[in-house]
Amino acid sequence: MSAPQPTTLSDRIQQIPRHYVYLLLAGVVVWQLLFPIRLPITPSVPTRGVYQAIAAVPDDKLIVITTDWDASTQAETGPQTQSIIHACFQNKKKFVIMNLQPPMGVKLANDLAQEAAKEYGAAYGVDWANWGYKYGYENVLMALAKNIPNAIGDDFYGTPVAELPIMEGVTDIHQVGLVVIVTGLSAMTEMWIGLIQGPYKTPLAAAYTAVMAPIYYPYLDSDQLKGMLVGAKGAAELEVMVDRPGKAVAIMNVQSWAHVLIVALILLGNLGYLFARGRTGGRQP
Amino acid sequence: MWFSRLLQRLFPPAPTPAALYLYLAFALAGSIVLIVALHRLLGPRGRRWLIVFVTFIAGLFFGLEYFYPVHGDPEKNFLTDWIEPVSVMLTVVGALTVGLGIYSLFQVHGRALAQRRPGWHNSLAFFLATFAMLVFGLWEHYLHLPQPPPDVLPWPKVVYEILFNGLFAPLQAATFSLLAFYIASAAYRAFRVRTGEATLMMAAAFIVMLGQVPFGAWLTSFIPADSPAAFFRLEMLGEWVLRWLNTPAQRGIIFGIAVGALAMSLRIWLSLERGTFFSEQS
Numbered sequence: 001m002s003a004p005q006p007t008t009l010s011d012r013i014q015q016i017p018r019h020y021v022y023l024l025l026a027g028v029v030v031w032q033l034l035f036p037i038r039l040p041i042t043p044s045v046p047t048r049g050v051y052q053a054i055a056a057v058p059d060d061k062l063i064v065i066t067t068d069w070d071a072s073t074q075a076e077t078g079p080q081t082q083s084i085i086h087a088c089f090q091n092k093k094k095f096v097i098m099n100l101q102p103p104m105g106v107k108l109a110n111d112l113a114q115e116a117a118k119e120y121g122a123a124y125g126v127d128w129a130n131w132g133y134k135y136g137y138e139n140v141l142m143a144l145a146k147n148i149p150n151a152i153g154d155d156f157y158g159t160p161v162a163e164l165p166i167m168e169g170v171t172d173i174h175q176v177g178l179v180v181i182v183t184g185l186s187a188m189t190e191m192w193i194g195l196i197q198g199p200y201k202t203p204l205a206a207a208y209t210a211v212m213a214p215i216y217y218p219y220l221d222s223d224q225l226k227g228m229l230v231g232a233k234g235a236a237e238l239e240v241m242v243d244r245p246g247k248a249v250a251i252m253n254v255q256s257w258a259h260v261l262i263v264a265l266i267l268l269g270n271l272g273y274l275f276a277r278g279r280t281g282g283r284q285p
Numbered sequence: 286m287w288f289s290r291l292l293q294r295l296f297p298p299a300p301t302p303a304a305l306y307l308y309l310a311f312a313l314a315g316s317i318v319l320i321v322a323l324h325r326l327l328g329p330r331g332r333r334w335l336i337v338f339v340t341f342i343a344g345l346f347f348g349l350e351y352f353y354p355v356h357g358d359p360e361k362n363f364l365t366d367w368i369e370p371v372s373v374m375l376t377v378v379g380a381l382t383v384g385l386g387i388y389s390l391f392q393v394h395g396r397a398l399a400q401r402r403p404g405w406h407n408s409l410a411f412f413l414a415t416f417a418m419l420v421f422g423l424w425e426h427y428l429h430l431p432q433p434p435p436d437v438l439p440w441p442k443v444v445y446e447i448l449f450n451g452l453f454a455p456l457q458a459a460t461f462s463l464l465a466f467y468i469a470s471a472a473y474r475a476f477r478v479r480t481g482e483a484t485l486m487m488a489a490a491f492i493v494m495l496g497q498v499p500f501g502a503w504l505t506s507f508i509p510a511d512s513p514a515a516f517f518r519l520e521m522l523g524e525w526v527l528r529w530l531n532t533p534a535q536r537g538i539i540f541g542i543a544v545g546a547l548a549m550s551l552r553i554w555l556s557l558e559r560g561t562f563f564s565e566q567s
Contacts, residue, residue: 018470021469041499071456074454104453104457117433124432135376135379139373140372157426210497217527217528221536231497233498252499256498259497259501261469266472269476273478
């Protein structure tokens, strides 16, 4: 049975066919990609927290960036990872990439790190390294807390991590000065908090997709997370802080106007609803 | 430490690559013999008790190690030295599930292809994609390219990059990008101010949606950032909603989930959970 055809104006503005909505959104996206209207971006407190946590890591300690994301969330997590890597290089902090799930993230993040390393003249194995994808979730974390070279074994390229110069003096989690979780998956943060941040007091910071970030505000409030990047917004803010405006800034232009369109559509739908309600004498139409 | 020493005694590092493959072959053969023997010798009741026992011991080990008081420098208890080898062992066991997953996928799609079931071309695409990524992924890995990679890449690496960065990643990203269109359409259709609660929710949604983008900040940028009214700037209001309204609600949910997870873990640890291997058998 097909839905009744809208007859009045109030019905029509409540029932704009969905393909028009899709077209409008696609139009806004293309318009902002081709002719961006750049608006100023001011770093928020959670974003500043991530930057400060990176800058505060002692020079003799490692930063571990866990890249638990894949192409499905790459629009947000890719620029987040990239700006975190820039922040590490600019502050001359040694970092390693690792990945617990999904395995795709480690290759995507490796490409980003290689690109940034070229810019800063940083050497693989000396200034940064890639521990690769490690299967086993909690088991990996428990093992690396006690003995990193044994738990990690080989790096992304098959070299034993113990042979990398960056790993000199690194035996267990006490030589890790910060863990930055970049993820589009839930439960990763809880694992790191339960098994690493809680027992060993290793500082944590995180970068999440915008939809999952609200769940993790309590950890920010309790100082279990030193900072947090919220979706593309957080990435854009960090890009501004490290003076490398890139993909996230471009995405924020698009997202700004896409949000405006959605708000306008919701208002329009409700205007129709209120008109219809007025017509029926206050009853639900 | 004695446990680590015992492990090193029992499983010394392979002196040569040939010895490593020999050890692997022995381990594989030994595992198969052990599994077949257990399967033959133990009836359903015996298998059940074996699994219950192993599950209980594993849960007890990790629970005790985490909660038992620690002392000394570095701080540890009588189980701490076991954590690293046991965790590595579990990682190895868990990695076998990857093989199980591949076997299962090959079985399902192989049957669909052999019997020309509806949608068999999807199964064909699965096999082509799997083998292409497998061959070029391994090939690229064993090229052992120097770091940073040379400017001119060997062709297997180029093919791998095309498959990964040119096909796989954009396909996955495009699939998930479609969500934006569905969300826009669903928000327009579903968000109606039918009740007071719905109106409040919409107001909060508008504040957060606009507060999270530069447009929102620009809209209220006429309010000076250092004035007492700065709180009413949209980005500040959005942050306030997330930190002061959202946080307590999320904290409550997290506590609820944690209590539920604790109860569920206890049931799994004691093999009381219905729907596990045992209740399916019975």
